[in-house]
Amino acid sequence: MNVLLLGSGGREHALAWKLASSEKLGRLIAIPGNPGIAQYAQCMETIPLTDHDAIVTVCGAEKIDLVVVGPEAPLVEGIADRLAAEGIAVFGPGRAAAQLEGSKLFTKELCKAHGIPTAAFGRFSDPEAARAFIEAQGAPIVLKADGLMAGKGVVVAMTQAEALAAVDEVFAMGGSGPEILIEEFLEGEEVSFFCLVDGDTVLPLGSAQDHKRAFDGDTGPNTGGMGAYSPAPVFTADIERRTLSEIVKPTARALADAGVPFRGVLFAGLMITSEGPKLIEYNVRFGDPECQVLMSRLEGDLLALLASVARGELAGQKVALRPDAAICVVMAARGYPGDYARGTPIGSLIAAERVEGVRVFHAGTRSEGTRLLANGGRVLGITATGANVAEARERAYDAVARIDWPDGFCRSDIAWRALGA
Template sequence: MKVMVIGSGGREHTIVRKIKENKDVTEIFVLPGNGGMAEDATCVNIGAKDIEGMVAFAVENQIDFAVVAPDDPLVLGAVDALEKVGVPCFGPNARAAILEGSKVFSKNLMKQYNIPTAAYEIFDNMEAALTYLDTAPIPTVIKADGLALGKGVVIAMTREEAKDAVKSMMADKIFGASGDHIVVEEFLTGPEVSVLAFTDGKTMIPMVSSMDHKRALDGDMGLNTGGMGTIAPNPYYTEAIAKECMETIFIPTMEAMNQEDRTFKGCLYFGLMLTPNGVKVIEYNCRFGDPETQVVLPLLESDLLTIMQHIAKGTLAEAEVKFSNKSACCVIMASEGYPQKYETGFPITLPENNETIYIAGAKKEGDAILSGGGRVLGVTEVADTLAEAIQKSYATVETVSFENAYYRKDIGQKALAAEV
């Protein structure tokens, strides 16, 4: 069986490694992949947004199944295009991917179907947004409507910051057309939880909860990044909260999308805030989160590809989905200076056993693997307890080296404090 995975980061490397466990798989192609994945799959130089290119490749190479992992190709309709030529896919079609593709759509959906979320206002006129901010409660959250590489959200602590964010999105167009419409949202407080869920539009099976560490520096200081590390499960996410989420958020979201004739099939990501007034949705993503995937999938004991095939067929209820009771920790090793200016092109030294190291940004030159991005790799370890998983991850980090490597030293500490 030939499988094609679209994407190039640590998330995709984790998915590839998990799919490799299926004995029926003969070949895995990653489009475009990166130099650090070459041992696990064949990297093909076709960009994740080159839908015409990926469709032609799939037909020519008689691909049996495709996994579309990143947000951009999902929103652009990669699944629709591949299914049109007879390639079954894991991932939502474009109509369903709008759940992440438009924050205006997702906020209005939650309002219409009584799914708990932060209070909000929508603007397509900059002057109206600035006038509103004269009296809006501060702090507040400003969000660009469309995709912005995970950077389209500003938490403004002052009116001046809020207005600057609006101007940069709507006037300066720092996110292009994604800033044509913006959402100004109530600032929520409480622990954050990420929950990924498998769904075929009829059945919803949440995966193990996780906790992301988005800030660049220790102590949750510094700029927001794509994620500097994750742990799973999240100790704040109790059985009672999981039940509340299933009843008030997960199932209602699945049913709302069905009502809108936008049936969602794939991985639905729920970004949640456990507020003093109950659980609320901060955001939806239409795909596996990165780096949450790097701790969630290593805990999956069932066969990932089989689950994905069931979702594509609409038979998720028949699939075995089992997670271990262990804990996982992923520490991201980045290039110093990320998420702003940083240098790449330095040789990466990896330990001989690197099955739990997922490469996010690297290129291959001869036999050498060189750093090739802001986030370079994720070191994941699994253990019986969270404390052990964290300790093992940092021990493995010590065996990895490249010039200007930077990582946070406190991944998982907040979770450990919550366990006490």
């Protein structure tokens, strides 16, 4: 099979690495790709992901059998619908189903209509009404902008004064419309849970735990993710069973019944509360950096799984995960998620990958001759496997220490919950 992979981050590098191991793969092409992806694929760096016409043209010219969509924005913009209309198989949901990520309000209303456990909420188009709601509910409380916000459209206010002050800020964040969401603060531990879905069939793919805050101790501003590990110990077999029966399967059924079946990977962001799992949000693609740890544990043929989803033939497929643990430590440019410099040189990745069980995934890099340069906020994902989380973490940080990048930083406490420190 000839495959086109859309995206340029660490998630896509991990997918390219795993796809390249498939005996079913003919050629792998990436738009736009990155220097890490280029180890496995022909990268077409000049084509933007927003140019759907050009992507369709590439599919015809290169005889593409399957398109794998990495990031969320093309899905919300309808790239899967466009490809399907041209008779091209695609792994990723159409625009209507992608509203699960594209509109937080859409997801909350779906949960309300189908009894899916989630935080109680209100939706507001008027700032004064939003403030009145906050004064009635008290704090802590959570404010969210609607639409795609790259992980930055949420304010968790621990005091009423903080919440009231944040109302105008959240309205100004924009999103897909003039409304914002205000919901109850859920107590518990967060987990990312991934399932392959082809409309009718739901196949669990594994759990992970992300670290959103920029600095150690879960302090500092929210980011796209500073590290992850898999599996998440809090996500027990019983919690998985409840999540499937109470959250994921009812969601898939609701979309199918509405005539917009979901085909792709459904990423449920969960809070494991004293009452059980509750949905925080849905994403309609693999997480980043969760994808890196999941791909490191996945056994078997990823391409066969993704193709079966695209064809609606997921029933009967199996997912096997290595019993090993995996951890990903993100190295970011100093200043991220605020202002940061681009173009700083990175060295010694080969030395890092000499550590047993380690692979370095490129998230925001570019090549300049023989030099590798930083080209984003989150730049590298140092990913390691081990017999347990402790061994995987030791290997990952050993590799981090070997990388020559004075302008980068990382958290030193990834997986602290799993290790109790």
